[in-house]
Amino acid sequence: xxxxxxxxxxxxxxxxxxxxxxxxxxxxxxxxxxxxxxxxxxxxxxxxxxxxxxxxxxxxxxxxxxxxxxxxxxxxxxxxxxxxxxxxxxxxxxxxxxxxxxxxxxxxxxxxxxxxxxxxxxxxxxxxxxxxxxxxxxxxxxxxxxxxxxxxxxxxxxxxxxxxxxxxxxxxxxxxxxxxxxxxxxxxxxxxxxxxxxxxxxxxxxxxxxxxxxxxxxxxxxxxxxxxxxxxxxxxxxxxxxxxxxxxxxxxxxxxxxxxxxxxxxxxxxxxxxxxxxxxxxxxxxxxxxxxxxxxx
Amino acid sequence: xxxxxxxxxxxxxxxxxxxxxxxxxxxxxxxxxxxxxxxxxxxxxxxxxxxxxxxxxxxxxxxxxxxxxxxxxxxxxxxxxxxxxxxxxxxxxxxxxxxxxxxxxxxxxxxxxxxxxxxxxxxxxxxxxxxxxxxxxxxxxxxxxxxxxxxxxxxxxxxxxxxxxxxxxxxxxxxxxxxxxxxxxxxxxxxxxxxxxxxxxxxxxxxxxxxxxxxxxxxxxxxxxxxxxxxxxxxxxxxxxxxxxxxxxxxxxxxxxxxxxxxxxxxxxxxxxxxxxxxxxxxxxxxxxxxxxxxxxxxxxxxxxxxxxxxxxxxxxxxxxxxxxxxxxxxxxxxxxxxxxxxxxxxxxxxxxxxxxxxxxxxxxxxxxxxxxxxxxxxxxxxxxxxxxxxxxxxxxxx
Numbered sequence: 001x002x003x004x005x006x007x008x009x010x011x012x013x014x015x016x017x018x019x020x021x022x023x024x025x026x027x028x029x030x031x032x033x034x035x036x037x038x039x040x041x042x043x044x045x046x047x048x049x050x051x052x053x054x055x056x057x058x059x060x061x062x063x064x065x066x067x068x069x070x071x072x073x074x075x076x077x078x079x080x081x082x083x084x085x086x087x088x089x090x091x092x093x094x095x096x097x098x099x100x101x102x103x104x105x106x107x108x109x110x111x112x113x114x115x116x117x118x119x120x121x122x123x124x125x126x127x128x129x130x131x132x133x134x135x136x137x138x139x140x141x142x143x144x145x146x147x148x149x150x151x152x153x154x155x156x157x158x159x160x161x162x163x164x165x166x167x168x169x170x171x172x173x174x175x176x177x178x179x180x181x182x183x184x185x186x187x188x189x190x191x192x193x194x195x196x197x198x199x200x201x202x203x204x205x206x207x208x209x210x211x212x213x214x215x216x217x218x219x220x221x222x223x224x225x226x227x228x229x230x231x232x233x234x235x236x237x238x239x240x241x242x243x244x245x246x247x248x249x250x251x252x253x254x255x256x257x258x259x260x261x262x263x264x265x266x267x268x269x270x271x272x273x274x275x276x277x278x279x280x281x282x283x284x285x286x287x288x289x290x291x292x293x294x295x296x297x
Numbered sequence: 298x299x300x301x302x303x304x305x306x307x308x309x310x311x312x313x314x315x316x317x318x319x320x321x322x323x324x325x326x327x328x329x330x331x332x333x334x335x336x337x338x339x340x341x342x343x344x345x346x347x348x349x350x351x352x353x354x355x356x357x358x359x360x361x362x363x364x365x366x367x368x369x370x371x372x373x374x375x376x377x378x379x380x381x382x383x384x385x386x387x388x389x390x391x392x393x394x395x396x397x398x399x400x401x402x403x404x405x406x407x408x409x410x411x412x413x414x415x416x417x418x419x420x421x422x423x424x425x426x427x428x429x430x431x432x433x434x435x436x437x438x439x440x441x442x443x444x445x446x447x448x449x450x451x452x453x454x455x456x457x458x459x460x461x462x463x464x465x466x467x468x469x470x471x472x473x474x475x476x477x478x479x480x481x482x483x484x485x486x487x488x489x490x491x492x493x494x495x496x497x498x499x500x501x502x503x504x505x506x507x508x509x510x511x512x513x514x515x516x517x518x519x520x521x522x523x524x525x526x527x528x529x530x531x532x533x534x535x536x537x538x539x540x541x542x543x544x545x546x547x548x549x550x551x552x553x554x555x556x557x558x559x560x561x562x563x564x565x566x567x568x569x570x571x572x573x574x575x576x577x578x579x580x581x582x583x584x585x586x587x588x589x590x591x592x593x594x595x596x597x598x599x600x601x602x603x604x605x606x607x608x609x610x611x612x613x614x615x616x617x618x619x620x621x622x623x624x625x626x627x628x629x630x631x632x633x634x635x636x637x638x639x640x641x642x643x644x645x646x647x648x649x650x651x652x653x654x655x656x657x658x659x660x661x662x663x664x665x666x667x668x669x670x671x672x673x674x675x676x677x678x679x680x681x682x683x684x685x686x687x688x689x690x691x692x693x694x695x696x
Binding site: 038041084085106109111112114115116118119147148151153161162163164165166167168169172189191192216218219221222223226242244245246247248249253254255256258259263264284285286287288 | 380415417418420421422435438439451452453496499501526527528530531532560562570571572573574575576577578579580581582583584585590593595626627657658659673680681682685
């Protein structure tokens with residue numbers, strides 16, 4: 001078991017002919033992901049050549065619209081590599097075509113666009129992961145995103161993170177301790193996006209294939225505080241956490257659009273306090289994320 | 298991206314939000330001429346001379362002078378231009394005043410606060426308003442949060458008329474006005490236009506503190522503080538003309554131009570990391586090991602050799618840096634490309650400080666082999682804890 005995606009997930013890649021889209025589609029196919037279609041307006045009818053995990057050639061059909069792609073291939077998940085100013089529209093296109101899950105990798109989407117996207121998705125069946133995120137992987141089954149597949153290992157720890165490379169760091173630590181992952185999810189570092197911690201914690205709580213959850217937060221906003229409240233009131237599985245940015249100065253954006261301490265709110269200290277009060281084990285340093293989780297099992 | 302008060306006011310004007318008459322000035326002579334013009338146009342000798350810096354708290358910091366007559370305005374301009382203004386938002390070093398905005402004086406009856414910001418939890422623009430205008434709103438929020446009224450804007454509808462009315466009546470905008478109904482209507486219109494401006498101009502912050510009601514019952518934006526959403530810059534070519542680079546940290550600007558995300562800090566260990574979360578975590582682990590980070594630096598997901606070289610130069614431009622810790626977990630990035638950049642930068646810059654490199658991820662074997670074969674004095678680390686301990690030890694002379 002796992003959450004969000006598994007070996008049956010059928011993926012359409014939006015922006016498959018762009019540099020990032022092409023590179024990562026090739027990587028996903030080599031990992032075993034069933035990329036069944038691509039979409040680039042004006043390139044319909046072409047096919048995208050890559051190889052499966054055994055090195056056998058794969059030809060992914062490219063369509064002008066996601067609706068055509070879904071009709072022809074039954075894709076149920078979309079992965080967005082479309083450049084920033086067109087990415088919000090790409091998310092809406094995937095939702096309109098009936099994709100159940102949209103994973104938006106694109107970085108730099110204007111916040112106003114994401115506010116409109118969230119408004120448009122209210123009441124829709126489509127669920128959004130990202131943007132500005134590494135994506136999601138169910139090790140050994142399916143990878144939709146840009147994470148290095150080889151550091152993962154199938155197992156029973158759920159991982160949810162606002163960061164990209166820090167997620168790879170924690171996955172690397174877990175794998176080297178012999179702890180595989182049920183699913184690892186990067187929710188992204190933007191102020192307005194799709195899933196937040198509470199959504200993912202609830203999915204891991206309900207997933208019989210997950211025994212414990214590793215959560216990686218960072219400064220800015222109050223998603224970690226809401227997660228703490230959920231954990232305290234509802235969650236039965238053990239949770240370990242690390243919050244990045246104890247040394248971050250206030251008022252400065254630390255790379256991610258959402259990683260900023262503003263008006264004295266959103267500090268790492270506040271978040272750590274809230275999580276600790278909810279019974280979460282806090283990793284004392286980023287080198288001890290995996291070992292902190294392991295101690296809970 | 299931040300812009301000046303007067304630039305924000307010109308945006309207000311374009312969106313139909315009333316502002317007092319005003320003129321931007323760069324010299325004392327321009328200020329004198331501007332004051333003469335304002336005095337002849339308004340028939341009032343009262344002129345406000347306002348320092349234009351990208352920080353709030355200017356009034357309390359002495360950056361706003363209310364004077365009578367053109368000569369007094371020129372004298373105030375003389376005192377302000379080139380001076381270093383320190384406010385609670387500039388930090389102790391302050392900011393040099395290079396521009397002024399001269400404005401007609403108004404007879405003010407009431408000072409209100411209005412602020413627009415994206416509410417991350419509600420995923421909507423929040424319009425906040427308070428009767429406590431003219432002071433630090435942070436203080437109001439902390440001490441008397443009930444004095445701040447908030448409504449959320451539906452992006453499809455904009456600020457609905459009833460929401461604007463709720464704020465206007467909530468602020469008791471008609472109180473004391475000779476024409477209460479007109480004042481409430483004017484304020485409602487201004488609020489709706491501010492919400493439209495916030496969306497159309499891709500703002501991340503828009504504050505009017507104070508928004509005033511004059512003794513005649515008219516509504517004016519007496520101040521403006523606008524920040525733009527940097528992500529929207531590609532669709533706003535006009536922002537280039539609004540950018541005042543003298544207000545920005547030159548090193549941060551250079552980093553931005555190179556596609557790097559850099560923030561200067563107070564410590565002495567330079568950090569070069571891929572990914573914002575890992576970059577913050579690297580700062581944290583340096584402190585955890587007893588050191589102090591000199592910077593936040595994210596080379597991004599797809600950095601190339603040239604960017605790594607520029608990143609080194611930017612880190613070393615700080616005289617405080619006594620050592621560098623490179624922490625790379627390659628996802629999109631290939632470790633051998635990073636290694637080539639490190640080697641090239643180390644050779645070209647004749648690196649004189651200790652360097653610890655931790656590489657992990659895609660093509661890590663090739664990357665480590667390149668570092669080992671380079672013959673350079675680069676310490677390698679097996680993980681980020683090991684790397685942090687090594688760089689802290691190195692700059693404390695323990696290796």
